[in-house]
Amino acid sequence: MSPLAQNLVLALAWVFLTGDFSLLGVLFGALLGFVSLSFGQRAPVRTRYARAVLGSLRLLGIFLWELVLSNVQLARDVLRLKLPFHPQLLRLDVGDLGRTQVVLLANLISLTPGTITVDAESDGSALLVHTLYAADPPAVQARMRRLADLILSASGERPRRRPAEDGP
Known part of the structure; x- marks a missing residue:
């Protein structure tokens, strides 16, 4: 069991x-x-299960915080006279996630106001995300990548270290 x-x-x-x-x-x-x-x-089972439980709690807490922040930001921006939106389509690499993890990430992104997952690569290596707040695309991608890493933690896996991306 x-x-x-x-x-x-x-x-x-x-x-x-x-x-x-x-x-x-x-x-x-x-x-x-x-x-x-x-x-x-046994130690290996215990550590993986503990990581999964603690990772799930952390994912839930951080996602709820992001959800509240994005709701407040979108509500505030809609009430302004001049809309501060910078809409853009962004590509998010998710090659290190499994199919179920990609679906969960896509749904979490779509639940957050101001962003929606538009498409996924057929091989599951990337998501195409539309966001209203893309004034700084690498920062937006980093926030979405953080959710992907939290999903990996919630699965009991350790997020893989990726080399730092070169700037423009």
């Missing part, structure tokens, strides 16, 4: 034993299950 399934079973057991069916009870059971599995698993 995978560590995730074990953690879910432990969380459900905690909920049924305590009779606390609230969200807080489930989260506390999941935390207890995570801690108990961390001490009981």
Whole structure:
């Protein structure tokens, strides 16, 4: 049984034993299950599972923060008399991601106001993204690449180091 399934079973057991069916009870059971599995698993399994859980929490937190910031920025800019948009199509290299990870990244990008994933390469090596805020394209690509690295972390993998890109 995978560590995730074990953690879910432990969380459900905690909920049924305590009779606390609230969200807080489930989260506390999941935390207890995570801690108990961390001490009981072999080292390679433990570190990959721990990286995946912590990476998932980090991805969720950072994405929610980016979502709030982009909503506020777009709302503020729409209310201005002069629109400060710099629309552009950007290519984002995602060759190091799996198919499911590319789909997740494309959806996270599209959920963020001001950006939408327009197309993907047939081999899954790149995404074509339209953004309203491309005054500094490398900075926008770096923010999207950060999401890709967080998705890798949430999968329990370590993001691969890429050589620094040369500027224009």
